[in-house]
Amino acid sequence: MKKKTIVLLYLMLVLMTILGAGLIIEGSSRSINMTRASSVSEDSIDENESGDPVYDLVSCVEGTTPDMLSADHWTSAAENEVLFNQEEIEDFNKNNPAFVYYQLPDQGSRRKLYMDDLRESMDGDIVRALIAGESADDPQQEYPDLYQDGEPVSDAYLEGLYEDMALDMIPATVIPRYAINLNRTTAKIFPTGDKAFDSADDIWFDSFVSAEVMPFSGVVILHESRDGSYSYILNGTYLGWVKTDNLALCSGYDEWKRYSDPERFVVVTGSEIVLDETALDSPYSGMILPMGCRVPLSDDHDSPVGGRSTYGCYTAELPVRDEEGRLESIRVLIPVSKDVSIGYLPMTSANVIGQAFKFLGRVYGYGGELSSNDCSGFARQVYACFGLKLPRNAKAIAEMADLGSINTSMMTTKAKLRLLSQTKPGLPLYMDGHLMIYLGMEEGRPYVISSCATYIAPSSQDGSVEDAYCVFVSGLDLLRKNGKSWLEDLSYIMCREY
Numbered sequence: 001m002k003k004k005t006i007v008l009l010y011l012m013l014v015l016m017t018i019l020g021a022g023l024i025i026e027g028s029s030r031s032i033n034m035t036r037a038s039s040v041s042e043d044s045i046d047e048n049e050s051g052d053p054v055y056d057l058v059s060c061v062e063g064t065t066p067d068m069l070s071a072d073h074w075t076s077a078a079e080n081e082v083l084f085n086q087e088e089i090e091d092f093n094k095n096n097p098a099f100v101y102y103q104l105p106d107q108g109s110r111r112k113l114y115m116d117d118l119r120e121s122m123d124g125d126i127v128r129a130l131i132a133g134e135s136a137d138d139p140q141q142e143y144p145d146l147y148q149d150g151e152p153v154s155d156a157y158l159e160g161l162y163e164d165m166a167l168d169m170i171p172a173t174v175i176p177r178y179a180i181n182l183n184r185t186t187a188k189i190f191p192t193g194d195k196a197f198d199s200a201d202d203i204w205f206d207s208f209v210s211a212e213v214m215p216f217s218g219v220v221i222l223h224e225s226r227d228g229s230y231s232y233i234l235n236g237t238y239l240g241w242v243k244t245d246n247l248a249l250c251s252g253y254d255e256w257k258r259y260s261d262p263e264r265f266v267v268v269t270g271s272e273i274v275l276d277e278t279a280l281d282s283p284y285s286g287m288i289l290p291m292g293c294r295v296p297l298s299d300d301h302d303s304p305v306g307g308r309s310t311y312g313c314y315t316a317e318l319p320v321r322d323e324e325g326r327l328e329s330i331r332v333l334i335p336v337s338k339d340v341s342i343g344y345l346p347m348t349s350a351n352v353i354g355q356a357f358k359f360l361g362r363v364y365g366y367g368g369e370l371s372s373n374d375c376s377g378f379a380r381q382v383y384a385c386f387g388l389k390l391p392r393n394a395k396a397i398a399e400m401a402d403l404g405s406i407n408t409s410m411m412t413t414k415a416k417l418r419l420l421s422q423t424k425p426g427l428p429l430y431m432d433g434h435l436m437i438y439l440g441m442e443e444g445r446p447y448v449i450s451s452c453a454t455y456i457a458p459s460s461q462d463g464s465v466e467d468a469y470c471v472f473v474s475g476l477d478l479l480r481k482n483g484k485s486w487l488e489d490l491s492y493i494m495c496r497e498y
Contacts, residue, residue: 061468062457063475068447071357074425074439075350083426083496084347086387092402093389098236102129115220115234124170127222130239131165131232146196146207153196161190166226177221178256179233179247180319180327181213182283184290186368187240191230204453204469205366210240211392212368212377215293216319218260221247237391248319248327255327259319262296266314269385270339271358275332278306283320284332288371291358292384295340298331305331312336347386352426355382356437356449364451364469375435378451378471379428382437398430404496416490420446423495430492431480438494439473446476446487456480 101110146153187210195206223232230241250256268289278285298317313333322328365372376394390397425440436448451471456479476487
């Protein structure tokens with residue numbers, strides 16, 4: 001008995017010794033690891049004085065540092081002045097109504113067609129001229145070299161698209177029909193969902209794209225494709241074909257205006273929000289709404305929706321299409337935790353920059369492709385949060401005198417820098433083919449944020465083009481294919497002085 005006890009005690013001592021050694025080793029290991037972590041942290045602090053953990057994890061355009069990738073970096077330096085107050089924005093929109101140009105064969109000059117001032121009927125020749133102006137009378141001549149999936153597009157294919165437009169079916173008198181667009185989509189210059197590109201290896205610039213059409217925007221239907229599956233619409237400053245089943249027909253102008261220009265609404269202020277999925281079937285379950293989208297509010301914010309209470313939510317009244325294509329509405333909940341605003345945001349420098357930076361790093365989307373934005377689409381969505389209605393074309397935006405537009409194409413670089421030093425951050429800048437939002441000066445250098453396809457780095461020795469295709473921050477020292485810097489090529493600065 002004593003012998004067994006001694007053996008057991010001996011074994012327990014051995015086990016305790018082993019465990020103790022393990023604890024010492026583990027403790028030493030932890031101590032070593034902590035020392036290493038401390039060493040790494042100190043090294044990081046030496047390399048990154050800002051202490052920002054993102055500093056070494058993201059890439060930047062040449063001349064830009066990671067600390068510039070924060071809206072706070074720019075808003076802390078900018079005076080948070082009001083760029084436009086709400087009364088000025090309303091006056092701007094009133095003085096700059098949306099229109100498109102058309103030209104009849106027997107007319108020597110173009111005329112304007114205003115969407116908000118259409119008559120009950122219009123000449124069919126005007127509709128024919130609008131469609132022909134977008135797609136051309138002779139598609140083979142207008143689009144001689146197009147590619148799909150890397151292969152040339154055939155003449156027969158283009159002739160088929162032209163036939164689908166059914167220009168021969170346009171009556172002598174056209175009755176415009178008012179409708180609400182239901183989901184974000186892209187309008188096309190032909191009635192097709194196909195894409196076509198100017199080169200075999202292009203994947204970014206679909207030659208068939210006209211512009212994006214935002215959810216709940218009011219459009220006017222002017223014509224239908226031969227099979228009725230596509231409708232030709234007027235949407236403010238642009239035209240194009242969209243799928244007919246994405247439109248809900250209004251009973252008339254008054255109903256159309258009530259939905260497209262609601263008195264009570266919330267504005268999406270995130271780059272996008274996702275509506276909650278619902279337990280009951282709903283066309284808006286999980287739907288994505290982009291920045292700047294106005295969401296009409298319901299007068300009934302107490303009754304249950306989709307089998308649940310409305311607690312903590314805004315109650316929206318959203319359009320749907322019934323079986324006959326007519327407009328109806330359903331109530332949908334938007335949690336107050338979503339990135340939305342009751343009414344428009346105040347248009348200050350800080351707010352504009354803050355909204356712009358919510359797109360930082362997002363993919364480039366020509367004409368609204370990829371559910372994203374090109375340079376003008378990016379600016380339009382940002383400024384839509386403040387109620388500012390801008391045209392589709394970047395140059396048309398740049399030339400708007402009511403934005404304080406100043407033509408700088410003949411100015412010296414020094415003169416442009418002096419003007420930029422007086423320009424309020426948050427206003428747009430323009431060079432041929434590209435629209436940007438001004439951020440301010442950093443050590444005497446002007447910086448912008450924009451959705452950009454390509455550029456040439458300032459240090460490039462051979463002029464090689466960088467494929468960016470995203471929203472990024474940059475200085476105006478980036479180069480263009482013509483050899484000039486962005487600053488040298490700057491042709492319009494919005495420098496409001498009144």
